[in-house]
Amino acid sequence: MTEVAFSAPHREAANIGLKVLEDGGNAVDAMIAGAAAISVLYPHMNSLAGDGFWLIHEPGHAPRAIDACGTAAERASIDYYREQGLEAIPPRGAPSTLTMAGTLSGWQRARELIGETRHLKPLKELLAPAATLAREGVRVTESLAAASRKVSTELQAEAEYQWLFTRKGAPLKVGDTLRNPELGDFLDRLARQGLKSFYRGEIAGELAAALEAAGSPLRLSDFENYHAKLVRPLSVTTRFGECYNLPAPTQGLASLIILALYDRLYRDDWSEAQKIHTLVEATKQAFLIRDREITDPRYMRQLGQRWLANQTLNELAGRVGDTASPWPRVAEQGDTVWMGCVDRRGTMVSFIQSLYWEFGSGVVIPGTGLVWNNRGLSFRLDPDHHNALRPGARPLHTLNPALALFNDGRRMAYGTMGGEGQPQTQAALLTRYWYDGLPLDEAINRGRWLLGRTWGETDDALKLEADLADWVGDELARMGHRTRTVPSHSEMMGHAGAVVALNGGLVNAASDPRSDGAGLVGRSAR
Incomplete structure (x- = not known):
């Protein structure tokens, strides 16, 4: 019997993923089963x-990364929007559906990768639990209900959304049953025709026609030309081991800079407030670089790994002082799900799947139950901006699943949702687990902070959960931080999770009490 583990922000998705692992399935197949399920359970945060x-990460091999970021339509240019009298890309509706949906191509690429050495379970077996959930219905949680309330006004014009995700125009309520039988049927079609059918074939043709009819710039050629990419992850070396994250167009670089600066500056005698102060100031340095540099890698002045060179990191660390540096700056928002798992052979997956804003564009493709993303909002209609809209370009992403390989042999897959808060929550989780020696669940549960605006927030203050504010708020204020207290275990702080593989085959998993999730450990007899 070998231990396996799965962490997800919804318990049912964690259960479904764990069952695949307990049945001897590999980590990629388990993640696909969980990812299909979470698209039904948390439709406000992610979609196919x-x-x-x-x-x-497979033991004994270097970590591998897959970029399944959708690219901008070939028709989506600055002139395309300017000719419609627009100064910015609309946040909702068909004009916001300008980027391809990459997630299913990412599933396919991951299956091809793991299939080189491991047995693959039939796709039908992996998608069947999600299809059943879609048909039978899922219980509406507070997270889903809150998102439904938030978008109730701005999505009033989206007829398919109104039909599927409201109750005669009223937002969903906690305890409601949400059914999406058309999504169940769509999952069955994918199982029969294969994941590639989303991009090439009958399904692709239907999706492209529906989007064009709605007024989207996406066309069938955009589907046919899209492929998820195998990319080299970014990495940085710290005193405890090697940290990995995704390269541009994600903000993975920012997450690694924060950890690298903290590692350079860390002292054993710091108070909790000094630890948080240093992480906040490191975050400011990382975000300044992110916001100036990160875009589609083809248009970057230098690739992300160069920003992780020792000389550059030492210079940035020198800018972190004992008092708070000036802020604010414009923040990015975004909603997503992070999940992680480890299988019986030790293969570990850190995975993220997203729509961007709650319910994405709000455009539901008729007959499919699919909500299309609005990730293209990351683009700017300014030709001189480094994230200027270009046909075929990849937009800036807040998404960044993380992985750490510790010097003592432990390995951790970790991450969170929360847009701008993702690098900050990752830093809180990892530093508390490693430098402070906290148990995994306590590293996630303990009160957190958030610099800047996210989840619709308009206040740039350093937000502290109430339990943390009671502990360190006064000391942080004396250091010059403008703070604001928010409720403990507030969802704005993200839905963090982690899976740890220990020496000797033991594993551990945890999930955030701020979500509806679970970190589950089981045993595989195969």
Whole structure:
């Protein structure tokens, strides 16, 4: 009997993924089963018509990464929007559906990768639990209900959304049953025709026609030309081991810079407030680089790994002082799901799947139950901006699944949702687990902070959960931080999770009490 583990922000998705692992399935197949399920359970945060990113680590091999970020339509240019009298890309509706949905191509690429050495379970077996959930219905959680309330006004014009995700125009309520039988049927079609059918074939033709009829710039050629990419992950060396994350167009670089600066500056005698202060100031340095540099890798002045050179990191660390540096700056928002798992052979996956804003564009493709993403909002209609809209370009992503390989042999897959908060929550989780020696669940559960605006917030103050504010708020204020207290275990702080593989084959998993999730450990007899 070998231990296996799965962490997800919804318990049912974790259960479905764990069952695949307990039945001897590999980590990629388990993740696909969980990812299909979470698209039904958390439709406000992710969809099969969204994007995804993977980090996959097999013991004895270098980690591998998959970029399943959708690219801008060939018709989607600055002139395309300017000719419609627009100064910015609309946040909702058909004009916001300008990027391809990459997540299913990412599933396919991950299956091809793991299939080189491992047995693959039939796709029908992996998608069947999600299809059943879609038909029978899922219980609406507070997270889903809150998102439904938030978008109730701005999505009033989206007829398919109104039919599927409201109750005669009223937002969903906690305890409601949400059914999406058309999505169940769509999952069955994918199982029969294969994941590639989303991009080439009958399904692709139907999706492209529906999007064009709605007013999207996406066309069939955009589907046919899209492929998820195998990319080299970014990495940085710290005193405890090697940290990995995704390269541009994600903000993985920012996440690694924060950890690298903290590692350079860390002292054993710091108070909790000094630890948080240093992480916040490192975050400011990382975000300044992110916001100036990160875009589609083809248009970057230098690739992300160069920003992780020792000389550059030492210079950035020198800018972190004992008092708070000036802020604010414009923040990015975004909603997503992170999940992680480890299988019986030790293969570990850190995975993210997203729509961008709650319910993405709000455009539901008729007959499919699919909500299309609005990730293209990351583009700007300014030709001089480094994230200027270009046909075929990849937009800036807040998504960044993380992985750490510790010097003592432990390995951790970890991550969170929360847009701008993702690098900050990752840093809180990892530093508390390693430097502070906290148990995995406590590293996630303990009060957190958030610099800047996210999840619709308009306040740039350093937000502290109430339990943390009671502990360190006064000391942080004396250091010059403008703070604001929010409720403990607030969802704005993200839905963090982690899976750890220990020496000797033991595993551990945890999930955030701020979500509806679970970190589950089981045994595989195969």
